[in-house]
Every structure is written in structure tokens, then in C-alpha cells.
Amino acid sequence: MKKFVNDPANFVPEFMKGVILANPDLLEAVPEFQMIKRKDRPVADKVSVVQGSGSGHEPAHVMAVGPGMLDGACQGPVFAAPPVDACYETIKALASDAGVLVLVNNYQGDRMAWDMACEMAEAEGIKVKQFIINDDVAVKDSLYTVGRRGVAGNFFVIKACGAAAAEGKSLDEVIAVAEKVNNNVRTMGVALTSCIPPAKGNAIFEIGDDEMEVGIGIHGEPGRSREKIRSADSITETLFDAVAVDLPFNSGDRVALMINGLGGTPPAELYVLYAKAHELAEARGLTVARNYVGEYCTSLEMAGASLTMLKLDAELETYLAAPAQIATRVF
Amino acid sequence: MKKFVNDPANFVPEFMKGVILANPDLLEAVPEFQMIKRKDRPVADKVSVVQGSGSGHEPAHVMAVGPGMLDGACQGPVFAAPPVDACYETIKALASDAGVLVLVNNYQGDRMAWDMACEMAEAEGIKVKQFIINDDVAVKDSLYTVGRRGVAGNFFVIKACGAAAAEGKSLDEVIAVAEKVNNNVRTMGVALTSCIPPAKGNAIFEIGDDEMEVGIGIHGEPGRSREKIRSADSITETLFDAVAVDLPFNSGDRVALMINGLGGTPPAELYVLYAKAHELAEARGLTVARNYVGEYCTSLEMAGASLTMLKLDAELETYLAAPAQIATRVF
Amino acid sequence: MTDITIEQVEQAIDVASDTVIRNEHYFSDLDGLAGDGDFGTSLATGFKVIKADLPTIDKSAIGAMLLKISMLCSKHVGGSSGPIWGTGFMKAGMVSKGKTSVTLEELAEMVNAAVEGIMARGGAKLGDKTLLDALIPIAEKMKEMAPAGDAAATLKAVTEVADKAIDETRNLVAHRGRASQVGERSANTPDPGIVGVATILLDWCKHYGVDYTPTAAELNH
Amino acid sequence: MTDITIEQVEQAIDVASDTVIRNEHYFSDLDGLAGDGDFGTSLATGFKVIKADLPTIDKSAIGAMLLKISMLCSKHVGGSSGPIWGTGFMKAGMVSKGKTSVTLEELAEMVNAAVEGIMARGGAKLGDKTLLDALIPIAEKMKEMAPAGDAAATLKAVTEVADKAIDETRNLVAHRGRASQVGERSANTPDPGIVGVATILLDWCKHYGVDYTPTAAELNH
Numbered sequence A, B: 001m002k003k004f005v006n007d008p009a010n011f012v013p014e015f016m017k018g019v020i021l022a023n024p025d026l027l028e029a030v031p032e033f034q035m036i037k038r039k040d041r042p043v044a045d046k047v048s049v050v051q052g053s054g055s056g057h058e059p060a061h062v063m064a065v066g067p068g069m070l071d072g073a074c075q076g077p078v079f080a081a082p083p084v085d086a087c088y089e090t091i092k093a094l095a096s097d098a099g100v101l102v103l104v105n106n107y108q109g110d111r112m113a114w115d116m117a118c119e120m121a122e123a124e125g126i127k128v129k130q131f132i133i134n135d136d137v138a139v140k141d142s143l144y145t146v147g148r149r150g151v152a153g154n155f156f157v158i159k160a161c162g163a164a165a166a167e168g169k170s171l172d173e174v175i176a177v178a179e180k181v182n183n184n185v186r187t188m189g190v191a192l193t194s195c196i197p198p199a200k201g202n203a204i205f206e207i208g209d210d211e212m213e214v215g216i217g218i219h220g221e222p223g224r225s226r227e228k229i230r231s232a233d234s235i236t237e238t239l240f241d242a243v244a245v246d247l248p249f250n251s252g253d254r255v256a257l258m259i260n261g262l263g264g265t266p267p268a269e270l271y272v273l274y275a276k277a278h279e280l281a282e283a284r285g286l287t288v289a290r291n292y293v294g295e296y297c298t299s300l301e302m303a304g305a306s307l308t309m310l311k312l313d314a315e316l317e318t319y320l321a322a323p324a325q326i327a328t329r330v331f
Numbered sequence C, D: 001m002t003d004i005t006i007e008q009v010e011q012a013i014d015v016a017s018d019t020v021i022r023n024e025h026y027f028s029d030l031d032g033l034a035g036d037g038d039f040g041t042s043l044a045t046g047f048k049v050i051k052a053d054l055p056t057i058d059k060s061a062i063g064a065m066l067l068k069i070s071m072l073c074s075k076h077v078g079g080s081s082g083p084i085w086g087t088g089f090m091k092a093g094m095v096s097k098g099k100t101s102v103t104l105e106e107l108a109e110m111v112n113a114a115v116e117g118i119m120a121r122g123g124a125k126l127g128d129k130t131l132l133d134a135l136i137p138i139a140e141k142m143k144e145m146a147p148a149g150d151a152a153a154t155l156k157a158v159t160e161v162a163d164k165a166i167d168e169t170r171n172l173v174a175h176r177g178r179a180s181q182v183g184e185r186s187a188n189t190p191d192p193g194i195v196g197v198a199t200i201l202l203d204w205c206k207h208y209g210v211d212y213t214p215t216a217a218e219l220n221h
């Protein structure tokens, strides 16, 4: 296992410890519930934005806690939902008069845990609401499954809601922002390799040396198709087209464009993808008002990337431009 | 080859194109010389700080161009020095009355190219000086080799010199800053996997499933020893000890601590290493005044990491804290 | 007919804990066929704590006891089973608040509340190949038989319902839980949740001397 | 004795270009033994451009021509060879500024300037197993023989010096260039740079009808 890991059982608490040691002024941890929160939150008159999901997607979710982003988050084991009580305690820890907004990525485990946690918190008179994020176009929506997954688009929902909450918007207003982002953001990813959850010790799926999984889920869920690896440009076209036609994004739209690395793909390759994605966006008559190239929602050390586009309006552009700060930073 | 690449011959120009498209207001390219520069530089009264080396280490070097960092940089092919004329043109493009400082990482190819370029530029009356960076403790310094390599410590030399230049310091003053950083920064890295230069198509070295290369060079140069993979904590101890005794870093020192990912290692693992490194620093009586966890100097998709420590004084702390901006950003 | 006392409920839960703990690996193996193989471990981890705490937890009323057990599930049971079983105990506890004993009809209402809670929580319907394919008909059967007040006959009847549910759902495709991710491949595998429910009921039969001969292979393994 | 004209220098460079281009793969293969296998390609890429541009470049003086060739090396020759060969031509050009012909003694000074420039550029010394192990003794030999003014005898002598350098350095460990990274493993391999220099000289002998029989295997391959 080509990984930096001690006892796999401690992988999550150990990386969370690193996050706290690296951000002593900003963040504090509640280790019992694998929770990290802003030291200066909650405050009564501001909505708290929280999240919590399986580990292995860093910087999502605990590394996205900070001013203008999440106020708190809790982590489950790698690729598994956090226990209900951790969710409950996270809501409680960030409870404010203005209320708590839980941003839930659309996975059954996360949804049920947060749903029960919210019910428990409400029973104690805490003001809390949930919002479900589902930006992954790879999954054909259906009555018979939980539906589309929440993936890298999650970053934009957090960023916009964090900015709205920081401005002092009400819980319903912040939810309206979440809705607007989620309704206008679409993502599709591709995996070149599998990945190895430390506690499992072997790959979550098999893939040939010349194969890629198009429409991969961030837990290795099968996507739309298993294909032979193609050129970077051709792969980017596949991702872009799937995303562009889904909303659809139309000529004249201003957009935010993200190339997200899944963990094992280095910066240079992400910029190769970005170059093509940017050209495709312009060829479609879109204006790329903001761009994001890097690791926002990973799948452990999986080599691969996802393409996310968000259709912007004046309000969203302001929220994306608002100052923010998280554990993952350059300087 | 599990990579996003088109024609390998175009890998470097294509990722550079992505960098420009992602930073249209900040940067401009001179494709003929694989050069990227700040749009608003040179200015007569400010020293220009430039660099240029082989590709495959992104965000070093062209992605480190921006306010408070490099004013310009040129890229060679993957893992090979840029041609002399690209270096010469980069100096020329950033020439200012205050002068140009070339930060050269200590590799023969880079050194000879920049040395000749500087001689050519001086012959034209351009004010230019070079500074050699060599922070890699893995290499036992010796009369018979080019000596220690420049690796992730390069980031701190750039950051401090960029800040000093932005303040309007003179060429000699900025060189003094470079000297101070280089004299007080030490790095050692470890590789868990090899990497594949796109044009080569196969791994630059072989390594067993249970092996790691301790003291690896960022071009896959052999390090101090080939060993069995150990726990993250034990590996961190090896890196920390090698770095700590070399300067040495002594109780009471204030330091900047960096865990740099070599490209294929995901954020969570880097924070596992950081947690241990931070504890080791404190156990040695050091105060971690600033920390850096992420990808600063990669080796394509190599899984691995390096540990860098910089001994700080008031001047360097101010320079590290100064505002800066580069292509690689979160928001 | 006599009411079901809090002591009897406690004992039933203790017996169920033994069932879950004993079948940890078997249930996980079943989950491994189409799911992610954590069902047995997730459940057993929680029920080990439940069995250990049972003697000492708040027994002022059946409701209080069940709500506490719900809390233990929410803390110690991972995967979907945490909120599913936690919700079941929570809802059953809410309709038995303050009661130190319940009639068979009240027990039927508790089970019905649990079923409705689980449906609301996870959005699964009859035929989605989840433990609800056992619990929904069980709740109906209890509603139907409770008035007669024959606890033994009712237990035997619901055990048969759960037993049958194993084979009736075997060829279905899972539409909820991890198993739903493998789509068609989940057909021709038993649903571990249904097997879990049926195994608990079968053990209760044995414990209370109700004799029932199961038909599903998973109950005769 | 007659001077060496700019036309003769141009022709000598044209002949050397053919040598480098013809041996592209052979030189790269030699570099592959201990280095990174790019020497032949790096050099050939540059000399293809030099050969193509030679007829049209500034020939107002030997110095001007050599400085232009230095520029072409700095643009088109990769690896260490770019600055090494570029520096050689640059320094030789600087001491022949404005001259349209040079004496053998002036030529010796040009070579000496090139050698000193390369030493300053790359920091290599005699015995570091680089082309300087050929060039340094060549410069000395030329200084010694130039006064006599016999160009043919001098060419033959320096070719012998380069030929010998191949075998005299074969067992050394490289201390410069990529080959130095493999340490001991660079012993028992010829240095491609020395072979390159010797091969060019040998081809000049052939071209100018100076007969010399090389001893090193690499010159008889």
C-alpha cells in the first residue's frame, strides 16, 4: 500500500489532528465526534453552515471549515457516513438563533444520518434545516435509486452559502442560495485508477492499464461507461459535453469552471484539462467568469479528475468573490 | 500511462496554456520561450525575480509567478533545463533598472543555462545576478559533484525575495534575503512510487511494492537509501531528523514547517505527516510559526512527500506573511 | 391475556442482542454478496453495547428504555443501519412513553410506528428489497392478530412472514442501500436486513418455546 | 605557411555538422550507458540548424560567424551540451572578432579561450570525465605546435590526443553531467562528449587528407 498511514483505524483522527495543528488560531476539534469547528462560531445572529460525510475526499469536508465557508463539519470513516450522534453533536455545537443549515451530499447513509440528527436536534428546540446537494450528471436520475450524487459541486454550494451566512442572511435566504447553486451546477468525473481505503488495504475496483471509468463516483461507484483511455482533450470533451447539455449551459451564460483533481493527478495535468475545458466553454458561447483548478473533492489517491460548471448570476458572482479561508491554503 | 496528456511533445505548452487561460488578468505568456510573466512587470524601480527549470514540478516554476512571488519564469521540457535562449529572453523580458535576480536551483543543466544567459544579458548592459538554491540535505555535499540540489525550499526563497522586491529593496538587498533563506532552509523527501515523464512513457526508476526511496531527488535521482515502507510516523521521524540535525535547528528556534506532496499523494496523507512533524518540532523545542501543507514542488504523479524547515527571524517572518498570489489558488 | 411488561421487553432485546452478536460474520458475509459487507459488524458493534448497558439504563418506562437504545444505535451502529434501527427504536419508544407495560395491540402500534419511521427516514417502499419488505407485512399481521391477544400465535405468524420475505425478495433488484449500486447484480442474493429480522424472530420463537420450522435456507444454515 | 580563412572555418564547421548528424543515434546510445541518452539528439538537433543556416549567416568576420553559431547552440541544443558548446563557440568568437582569417597561433588562442570558457561555465576540471579531458590537452598541444605553423601535423596531433583521451578516461567515474548521478556505474563506459570531439577531429583528418589510424574502439565502430 503506497500510502503514508499508521494504524489504518487512526487514519481519520490523525489527519484531522494535522488540520488542527496547522490551523491553531482558526479551528478547534471535538475528537469524540470527529468534528472540527470554527473557534469563533456559533454566533447568535448568523446562520451556521455545517456538513459531514465520509472521509477520503479531502479537502472536503472538515478541511473546508473556515470563515466564509463551513462553520463546522464531522467526518465518518473513509467512504462511510458519520454516525448519527456525531451529526447531532455537530448541529448542537453550531446551534445559533439564526439557525443551522446542514448541507448534505446525496448519499443514503449521509442523508439518513443527518435526517435523524436534525429530528433529534429539533426535538430539543434547535432551529435546523437540511439541503441536499446532487450535482453529478453521471447518474441517470431515477425513482428507483437515491438519485444523483453530490460531488465537487458541493464546493460552490458551501462557498455561496458561507458568504450569504457571513453577510447575515436568514436561514431561508441561505437555503435559497443553496437551491440556486445546486440548480445551476453540474459535474462529471473520470477515473484513470482505483484507490485503496487504508483499512481495506486493497483497491475498491479493478481497472485495466489502458482503461478509464467515465462518470466515476467519488467512492468508486461505477459510472456511465468503462472505456479505453483517450487523449486529454477527448476526455475533456466527454466530460464537458455531459455537463453542458445537462443543465443546459447556453450561449451568453457566465459560468464558473472547475477542474477538480481526484487525488493522484498532479497540477500540470489538471491545467492541460483546464486549457481544453476553457476553450470548449468559449466555443459554446459561455464566458468563464471564475475558474478553479486543483483538489476540491478527492477520492483518496485516485488518478482522475472531474469537470464542474456553475451558471452564474450577479448574486452568485458576488458570493464566489467574497473572501474566505480554509485549512487548504498556499501561503 | 494513467495520465491526462495529448501529444506528449505538447504537454508543457498545453499546461502553460491552461495557466494563462486560468489567470488572464495576472499573467501573460511568451510561448516561443515557454515563458510566463506578470503582465504588470517589469517596472523600473523594482527588482525582478525570475526562475526557470525543467517541467514536472508544478506549481514550481511558472505557476509560482504572481504578485509577491516570481515576476517571470520559463520552463524546460519535463525534467530538463530550459534552453539558454529562453533563460536569456526571460531576463530580457523582466529587465529593470533595479535589476534582475535569477533564482537557480542547483542542477548543472539549469546552472549552465542561466550562467550563459546572464553573461549574454550582461553583455547587453542588463543588470542581472544569479543566486543558487541548494536545500536538499539528502545529498552529501562534495567536491566531486554539483552538490546539494534545490528542492521544495525553493518556495521560501521565492516567497521572501518576492516580498523584499515588492517592498522596493535593492538587488543586493534581495540577494541578501535569498542568502539568508537558503542558509536557513533544509529539505528531505521520500518517494513511495516512481513517476512517468509523458514523452518517456515509462517509469524513471523501479521500486518494489513494499519499498520507498529515502532522500529522493525531484527527478527521481537516487537518494540516501532504499528501504521497506514504514509507518507514516516513522517515515516522518526519518525526514525530520535528517533535516533538524543538518542546520541544526535548536530549541527556541522559530520555524516554518512544510509538508510538500510530490504529486500523487492526497491531502489527507499530507496532514497525517504534518501532525507528526509538528509534534517532533515541538518536542525539539521549536516553535512552528508558520506551516505549509500541500503541493509546492512535485515530481509529476510520484507518490511521496518532502519535509522542509526554515529557521525564521523577524525579517523572514514578515516576508512570509506578506500578501502574495499565484496561479495555484483555492478561491 | 396478560400485558407485556418492561422486563419482558428488556429480555426480548437481550435475546435479540445475542442473535445479532452471534451472527456478526454471517450477516456481514450476506451483505458482502451485493453490498459492502458491513451489516453484521455494524449491527453487532451496536448491540454489544446495548447488551452491556441494558441492565443499567433508564427503565422508568418502556419508552424511556427504547429511546436510550435508539441513542446507542445512533452512536455505535455505522452504515445505514444506525439511523434505520435507531429510528425504529426511537419511534417505538415515542408511542410507549411512560408505559411500564403494553398490550399486544399497543405493541402492534409500536411496531407500526417504527415501520413508518423507517420508511420516512430512508424513503424505501415495499419491494425495494430492504428489511421493510419484512417489517411492513409484519406490522399488518400484528394489527390483524393483536385483538385476539395471543402473543405466541402472533410471534409464530410474524416469524413466518419474515421467513417468506427472504425468498420472496431474493430475486428482486435492490433499490436502496449500498446493494442498489450494483443494480442487477443484487438479484439472486438474499437481503441481509430481512434475514436479520427473521433470525431475531426465529430466536424469539425458540426462546419462548414457540415452535416454528423455517423454510428459507438462511434460517437453516 | 598560410592563414586559415573564414571560408575554411565555415567548411570545417559544415564537416563537423555532418559528423554530428551522422552519429546522432550512436552518440545518444553512448550517453545512454551512464547518462540520460540525449547527447546525440541534443547535439544533432542543433547542428542540423547550424548546417542549414551556415550559408546565409553573417560572415563579415570569423568572430561574428562563431557568435551566431553560439546563439544557435543556445537555442537549439538541449541538456548541458547547449551551454557547453554554445560557450565554446562564444569564447572562440570573442577572440576572433573582426578577423576574416586567423593564424594557427590565433586559432590555438581561440581554442584555449573556448576551453577556459567551458571550464568556467560548468566547473569541470581535468579528470572529471568530460569533453574537457580531450579539450584541455588539445589546447596545450596546439599552443605547443602552432608556432611551427604546420596545420596538418597539428590536426593529426590533436586527433591523437582526443583518441587517447577516450581510453584514458574510460575507467574514471564521472563527476559532472547526468552521468555523475550514477556514481561508480559510470566507470568502464566511454564519455560521449570526448568521443564526439574525437570523431569530429577524425572526420576533419579524412576531409583534409591527413591520415591517422585511431586506436579507441569508438572511433572504429
Ligand SMILES: Nc1ncnc2c1ncn2[C@@H]1O[C@H](COP(=O)(O)OP(=O)(O)O)[C@@H](O)[C@H]1O
Residues within 6 Å of the ligand: A108, A109, C031, C035, C036, C037, C038, C039, C042, C078, C079, C080, C081, C082, C084, C118, C121, C122, C123, C124, C129, C130, C131, C132, C176, C177, C178, C179, C191, C192, C193, C194
Ligand atoms: N433506505 C432503506 N430503508 C430501509 N432499510 C434499508 C434501507 N437501505 C438499506 N436498508 C437495509 O439495511 C441493510 C444494509 O444495512 P447496512 O449494510 O448497515 O447499510 P449500508 O447499505 O449503508 O452498508 C439492507 O440489507 C437493507 O435491508
Ligand SMILES: Nc1ncnc2c1ncn2[C@@H]1O[C@H](COP(=O)(O)OP(=O)(O)O)[C@@H](O)[C@H]1O
Residues within 6 Å of the ligand: B108, B109, D031, D035, D036, D037, D038, D039, D042, D078, D079, D080, D081, D082, D084, D118, D122, D123, D124, D129, D130, D131, D132, D176, D177, D178, D179, D191, D192, D193, D194
Ligand atoms: N560540467 C561539464 N563541463 C564540460 N563538459 C560537460 C559537463 N557536463 C557534461 N559534460 C559533457 O557533456 C556530455 C553530456 O552531454 P549531454 O548529454 O547533452 O548533457 P546532460 O548530462 O545534461 O544530459 C558529457 O559526455 C560530457 O562530456
Ligand SMILES: [Mg+2]
Residues within 6 Å of the ligand: A261, A262, A263, A264, A265, A266, A295, B263, B264, B265, B266, B267
Ligand atoms: Mg493529488
Ligand SMILES: [Mg+2]
Residues within 6 Å of the ligand: A263, A264, A265, A266, A267, B261, B262, B263, B264, B265, B266, B295
Ligand atoms: Mg497530487
Ligand SMILES: [Mg+2]
Residues within 6 Å of the ligand: C031, C035, C036, C037, C038, C039, C079, C178
Ligand atoms: Mg452494508
Ligand SMILES: [Mg+2]
Residues within 6 Å of the ligand: D031, D035, D036, D037, D038, D039, D079, D178
Ligand atoms: Mg545526456
